[in-house]
Amino acid sequence: MPLDARTKLFLLLGNPVEHSLSPAMHNGAFEALGLNCAYLAAQVEKENIEAAITGMKALSIAGANVTIPHKETVIPYLDSLSPEAQQVGSVNTIINRYGHLTGTTTDGEGFYLSLQKYKANYEPGQTALMVGAGGAARAVAFALANKGAREVIVANRSESKGLELSNILLERTPLQKSLYLPLDKKGLAETLPRCDLIVYSLPFNLPEFKEALALGGPFKKNQLFFDLRYKPDRTEMMALFQEKGGDACNGLAMLIWQAVKSFETFTGQAAPVEVMQRKAGL
Numbered sequence: 009m010p011l012d013a014r015t016k017l018f019l020l021l022g023n024p025v026e027h028s029l030s031p032a033m034h035n036g037a038f039e040a041l042g043l044n045c046a047y048l049a050a051q052v053e054k055e056n057i058e059a060a061i062t063g064m065k066a067l068s069i070a071g072a073n074v075t076i077p078h079k080e081t082v083i084p085y086l087d088s089l090s091p092e093a094q095q096v097g098s099v100n101t102i103i104n105r106y107g108h109l110t111g112t113t114t115d116g117e118g119f120y121l122s123l124q125k126y127k128a129n130y131e132p133g134q135t136a137l138m139v140g141a142g143g144a145a146r147a148v149a150f151a152l153a154n155k156g157a158r159e160v161i162v163a164n165r166s167e168s169k170g171l172e173l174s175n176i177l178l179e180r181t182p183l184q185k186s187l188y189l190p191l192d193k194k195g196l197a198e199t200l201p202r203c204d205l206i207v208y209s210l211p212f213n214l215p216e217f218k219e220a221l222a223l224g225g226p227f228k229k230n231q232l233f234f235d236l237r238y239k240p241d242r243t244e245m246m247a248l249f250q251e252k253g254g255d256a257c258n259g260l261a262m263l264i265w266q267a268v269k270s271f272e273t274f275t276g277q278a279a280p281v282e283v284m285q286r287k288a289g290l
């Protein structure tokens with residue numbers, strides 16, 4: 009569909025954005041459905057986030073995705089939040105309806121759908137270890153807790169953020185058991201054997217966690233290490249966990265499923281999932 013004066017524009021707001029797969033996925037999906045829409049990536053510095061959101065209204069931008077580092081800082085500039093975004097305290101999707109901006113998050117749903125696709129027999133009532141307590145970890149931890157996890161353990165560098173996540177999970181979801189764990193190799197190595205699911209939510213390979221993997225194990229085949237990163241395909245942490253007998257997957261399918269759910273929020277139409285998967289290189 010050629011672009012014209014009626015083309016609806018969607019943006020990705022983040023920094024950095026140049027390696028993002030979102031424009032390829034969304035533009036591929038618009039094309040497949042013959043929609044007069046376009047999706048561009050916009051690099052937004054932290055100090056410009058308010059201007060970017062106000063600008064969405066001024067320019068009638070139809071919607072946006074939000075990524076690192078703005079998922080929490082956009083919230084004060086939006087007109088309303090979905091119950092999911094309110095609960096998690098994070099926004100990855102904004103929809104502009106006649107100048108009213110609503111923020112929602114599809115990260116948790118994207119994670120859970122990708123988990124179920126990877127492990128068809130995944131049972132919700134399990135023990136999960138979150139490594140990290142940032143925006144992505146929060147969305148995933150809420151999804152697991154809302155779906156009926158038995159226990160969610162939060163391991164994080166800063167105690168205040170780790171404890172905060174653990175406490176709000178207990179306050180805002182049906183979860184009955186949660187605790188905070190420092191990122192210390194001995195404590196982590198002792199905890200790993202009783203975790204069915206380990207969600208690695210740090211943006212880099214943390215030496216203390218590598219040491220914990222080396223100390224811990226052997227792991228069981230039904231223990232899943234889910235690395236939220238997807239570059240490289242098999243991260244060093246995934247390889248370490250697999251070498252000790254456990255199962256591991258990366259975050260590419262989560263990225264695709266959160267995009268699928270965003271696309272459906274943007275357009276109100278079922279997303280062409282296979283097109284989006286192909287565009288993301290799955």
Ligand code: NAP
Binds near residue numbers: 209214260262
């Ligand atoms: P974030 O909000 O910036 O969180 C960063 C986390 O890293 C926090 O827990 C922070 O701990 C920790 N951290 C930072 N520097 C550290 C250090 N030097 N030592 C120990 N811990 C440190 O990031 P995010 O949005 O949660 O993203 C996390 C990862 O998930 C990224 O790699 C991102 O690409 C990926 N992700 C993937 C998807 C997907 O769809 N697959 C979606 C979202 C994110 P403190 O609390 O102590 O600062």
